[in-house]
Amino acid sequence: MKNNPLIHCTQLLAKHSTTSELNLTAHAGNIISIIGQDQESKSNLLKTIAAITEAESGHLYLAGREPTQFNQDDWVNTRTQFAYIHADTAILSAANALQNLMLPAVYHHLGSSDDNMKKAQQLLHDIQAGENLELLPAYLRKEQRYKIAVARALMLNPQALLLDSPFSALELTSIEPFQKFLLNQVKDRNILLILVTHNVSFALKYSDQIIYLSGQQIFKFDKDKRIQDCTNAEINNYLSMLANNINSK
Amino acid sequence: MVTQIIFTGIDALPTISLLGLAAGFVFTFRLISVLESVGAASETINLLINVIGLGIGPFLAAIILISRTGSAIVVDLGNMKLHGEIEGLEMLGININNYLIAPRLIGTAISQLAITVYFTFIALVFGIVLSGLLVSNSHFDFLYEIGTAFTPYLVMIFVIKNLLFGIVIAATSCYIGLHVKSSPTEVPQQATRAIVNSLIAIFIIEGLLALAILQ
Numbered sequence: 001m002k003n004n005p006l007i008h009c010t011q012l013l014a015k016h017s018t019t020s021e022l023n024l025t026a027h028a029g030n031i032i033s034i035i036g037q038d039q040e041s042k043s044n045l046l047k048t049i050a051a052i053t054e055a056e057s058g059h060l061y062l063a064g065r066e067p068t069q070f071n072q073d074d075w076v077n078t079r080t081q082f083a084y085i086h087a088d089t090a091i092l093s094a095a096n097a098l099q100n101l102m103l104p105a106v107y108h109h110l111g112s113s114d115d116n117m118k119k120a121q122q123l124l125h126d127i128q129a130g131e132n133l134e135l136l137p138a139y140l141r142k143e144q145r146y147k148i149a150v151a152r153a154l155m156l157n158p159q160a161l162l163l164d165s166p167f168s169a170l171e172l173t174s175i176e177p178f179q180k181f182l183l184n185q186v187k188d189r190n191i192l193l194i195l196v197t198h199n200v201s202f203a204l205k206y207s208d209q210i211i212y213l214s215g216q217q218i219f220k221f222d223k224d225k226r227i228q229d230c231t232n233a234e235i236n237n238y239l240s241m242l243a244n245n246i247n248s249k
Numbered sequence: 250m251v252t253q254i255i256f257t258g259i260d261a262l263p264t265i266s267l268l269g270l271a272a273g274f275v276f277t278f279r280l281i282s283v284l285e286s287v288g289a290a291s292e293t294i295n296l297l298i299n300v301i302g303l304g305i306g307p308f309l310a311a312i313i314l315i316s317r318t319g320s321a322i323v324v325d326l327g328n329m330k331l332h333g334e335i336e337g338l339e340m341l342g343i344n345i346n347n348y349l350i351a352p353r354l355i356g357t358a359i360s361q362l363a364i365t366v367y368f369t370f371i372a373l374v375f376g377i378v379l380s381g382l383l384v385s386n387s388h389f390d391f392l393y394e395i396g397t398a399f400t401p402y403l404v405m406i407f408v409i410k411n412l413l414f415g416i417v418i419a420a421t422s423c424y425i426g427l428h429v430k431s432s433p434t435e436v437p438q439q440a441t442r443a444i445v446n447s448l449i450a451i452f453i454i455e456g457l458l459a460l461a462i463l464q
Contacts, residue, residue, distance in 0.1 A: 052340075079342035089340070090333035104341040107348060149337065156341065 003027060004064055006160050006192045007049060007082075012058035014048040017041060020217050021058055024049070026209075028159060031186055032194045033203035036213030037238055042196040043086070043164050045213065049194065050084040050162045063159070080108060083153035086164035087146065090137075097124060097133035097140075097148050105155045116155070123151040127181050128174070143170050147178070154185065160192040161185065167199050175199070179206075200242045204228070212238075261313055265364050268309055269371030276301055277376020281388060294391060294398045297373060302399070303407060303462075306369040307361075308455065311414045314361055315447045319422040322353055323443045326426030327436040335427075354419045361415030362408060410458055414451060421447045 006028055011021040019041060026032055034042050047053045051060060051067035060067060062078055070078060091100045101120035105111060111119070124133060129147045130140075137145050146169035153161065166182070167175050179202055185191050197203060203210050210227050212219040214234050221227040227235065277297060284293050326349065329335050335345055373395060381389040399407075425443040429435045 076342040076344070079340055084340055088333060090337045092334055092338075093329070093332065104343065107341075107343050153341065 005061075006063055007194075008061040008064075009049065010059045012048060012060055013056040014041070014044040015053055015056045017044060017056060018216060019045075019213050022049075022211070022218050024209075024211070024220075026160075026192050026194065028192050029186060029190045030192050030208045031183075031206050032192075032209045032211065033207040034194070034196045034211045034213065035198070035200060035203055035238070036211075038213060038215070039165075039196075041213050045211075046162055046164050046194065046196050047084070050082055051078060052084055080104070080156040081158050082160045082162060083156065083158040084162045084164075085149055085153055085166075087166070087169040089146070089149040091145055091148050091152060093137050096136060097129060097144075100137070100148055101152050101155050104152060108156065110156065120151070120155060123154055124148070126184070127151050128177055143174055146170070157189070158191065160194065163193070163195040165197060166195055167197060167202075198242060200239060261317055261360075261364055262367070264313060264317075265310065265368050266371060268313070269368045270375050272301065272305060272309065272368070272372040273375030274379060276305060277372055278379045278383075281376065281380045281391070282384060285384075294394050297376075297391070297395065298398055298403060301372050301376075302369045303403070303410070306365045306372065307407075307411050307414055308451070310361055310365040310368050310411070311418060311451045312448075313364070314357065314415065314418050315444055315451070318357055318360070319418050319443050319447050320440045322357075322419060322422035323426040323429075323440040324436055326423060327429035327439055330427055330429045331431065331433060331436065350423050353423055354416050357419035358412045358415030361418070362411040365407075365411045406458075406462060410454075413454060413458075417450045417454060418447045421450055 005025045007024065007026040009022055009024045011023065013019075013021045022045065024032070034045060036042055044053065048055050049060065051062055051070075054068075062082055065074070067075075067078065092103065095103065098117070098120055101123065102113075102116055105116040105119070106113075110116065127147045127150060129151065130144045132140065133144075133148075137148070140148075146166075150161075150163070150166075161182075163182075167178065170178055182193060183206060186193050204227065208222060210221040212221065212227065212235055214232075219227075219230070219232065219235065221230070227239070230236065280296060280300065281293055284296060326335075329349075335349070338345060338348065374392065377388060377391045377395075380391075381387075422443045425439050425446065429439050
């Protein structure tokens with residue numbers, strides 16, 4: 001028997017959306033990719049699923065509860081358990097990498113100082129955050145800052161990681177190791193991973209579900225109904241366009 | 250909060266020391282001389298406490314705080330807002346009122362009280378010593394009298410007034426700093442706005458407290 005879904009939405013419509021409604025059930029350990037040409041629509045949808053922006057209509061349940069019923073404590077709990085990170089998520093500019101990672105754990109009183117320190121160092125190592133981490137974020141590369149932001153969210157042991165364009169902040173050589181890191185998080189920690197991406201090869205290879213946003217419609221694909229077998233012209237054009245881009249690189 | 254106290258209180262000590270010495274000469278020394286020349290020497294202590302301790306001291310300390318700390322808070326929070334750091338904290342379930350605002354309010358209030366005590370001490374002692382050395386040795390007696398003249402009532406007003414000043418300066422600066430939206434040009438504009446609004450707030454509180462004390 002499957003566990004209760006972490007995220008469940010029925011007829012969910014994001015604000016200012018021109019697409020159709022989304023029905024989605026996502027469990028721990030799932031990988032769900034949101035793809036499509038319109039970046040803004042995809043980002044809006046992810047923010048709505050993360051309960052950061054209010055939905056236009058429909059129902060959203062995070063860990064079985066509707067965000068509209070949340071009080072302040074529920075909201076805090078949701079933000080720690082459903083980590084949302086976009087490519088430009090900023091870390092604290094007045095703190096170095098380790099201090100940035102320690103901050104949420106200390107604020108939420110998670111574990112002892114020593115345990116948090118060890119965990120933070122391990123995460124920075126696993127995510128391959130790079131050198132000079134004792135420096136302030138302004139002196140680090142964008143990729144390093146992004147990895148620190150992801151590691152900082154993971155310090156709180158979230159149940160779900162919702163990433164908007166996770167690979168866009170990375171250098172070409174770092175994409176594959178970062179993908180491996182994410183896959184390990186899903187496997188080892190049983191995290192639900194939902195990502196908005198143009199990285200179709202990752203989406204095709206690892207996703208349990210793929211959500212394609214076209215101008216007016218949302219298409220859902222999974223292992224039984226594969227996106228590669230779809231006959232929709234727009235989707236085929238999108239896939240071949242991205243494939244050509246990859247080949248030309 | 251400790252960082253806020255260090256920046257607002259300890260780092261401001263050189264400026265406050267200079268101002269204290271200047272106020273000691275300009276106000277304390279002259280007040281003693283003027284009161285003696287008009288034959289009101291018996292009122293010297295009361296006047297020094299009211300003018301330096303409850304009037305000029307908190308007011309000048311507040312102006313220093315507004316110009317140094319108030320503007321720094323706006324720039325700090327404004328830039329954090331601008332660069333998405335505050336949004337990043339909120340996404341981690343961190344309440345910015347607890348994490349960013351409360352320490353600034355408490356730190357600034359404590360610092361305002363501390364630097365006013367320091368300023369008042371320097372201004373009174375320096376002015377009296379100067380007067381004792383240059384005018385009459387008997388003026389050194391004011392040093393002993395001043396210690397006993399600070400009644401619990403006056404101390405209470407002194408403490409409340411300074412804590413209130415500190416909280417209002419920090420609250421105004423935090424509120425305005427968090428109003429920065431998306432353009433870097435807003436940061437200096439909001440810093441100026443915070444300075445003006447804090448000064449107005451301090452004037453109003455000063456006036457209201459003066460009325461309340463008189464009644």
